[in-house]
Amino acid sequence: MTEASNSAVDRRALRTGRRADGTPARVTRRRAETRERLLNAALTVFAERGFGRVGIEEICEAAGYTRGAFYSNFDSIDQLFFVLYERQAELVMAQVHDALAGATPDEGLPALLDRVIDALLIDRTWVLVRTDFLLYAARNPDTATALIQHREAIRETLQPVVAGVVDLDTMPPALRDPEALTAAVLALHDAAAGRLLLEPDLATLRPWLRDMLTALLSPRR
Structure with missing residues (x-):
């Protein structure tokens, strides 16, 4: 499996809580915290500026992360x-x-x-x-x-x-x-x-x- 494929599988496991074969996925504490901070930051900037007026960069900036952290957790x-x-x-x-x-x-x-x-x-x-x-x-x-x-x-x-x-x-x-x-x-x-x-x-x-x-x-x- 390629590195890109591995990344896609990892993102799916984080989103759904399960691997492609249906077994429970293990999510590290650090990664779960990153995900939660991105969610909370997105909620704040969406409320302040309006959904559709906020880009990924603004969410990452509010959460204190890079675009890489965003795409490790969400596709869009x-x-x-x-x-x-x-x-x-x-x-x-x-x-x-x-x-x-x-x-x-x-x-x-x-x-x-x-x-x-x-x-x-x-x-x-x-x-x-x-x-x-x-x-x-x-x-x-x-x-x-x-x-x-x-x-x-x-x-x-x-x-x-x-x-x-x-x-x-x-x-x-x-x-x-x-x-x-x-x-x-x-x-x-x-x-x-x-x-x-x-x-x-x-x-x-x-x-x-x-x-x-x-x-x-x-x-x-």
Whole structure:
């Protein structure tokens, strides 16, 4: 195998956590730290200047690395963004699972929603970056396709959680399908994120999101 091929395999292992044969890949502590610093630096400069207005050099400069360090971890800025996207999705799902872990069987929907919404750390910086990337993807069909696939993966992860706290038979006919109901929950989350851009007040946003989710998920009589 050539040196270039070895490099490509190394990058794949770092991105996916697995080698080409599917076995777990070993990532050194130093390399993991480099990757994390690049991700955090990219998030900062994306938020400050806007996605699409930032080049690899600017990310490397903010992180204190060379272009070589970037290409040892990511193939492109788009690919770096999707790693950020997956990291944020995993954080949100962890918050949801942690919030529901302490729930008791007799807790009703309002108490469960309180648990989840109080646990969510809604990050305006991430919302800014994600919104920029959404507009960028709208103008780039290949990127749009990849973004749709990532959003679908999030919906599939969240779907069992939603179905587990809601009696689907009590929902309106259009929302009795777990996929449709989960999509509606995510649409409300997106609406809350959009509101946060113009009104960066979590004290107001959390009750609004709680009211909207309660209206969506409450049983219909």
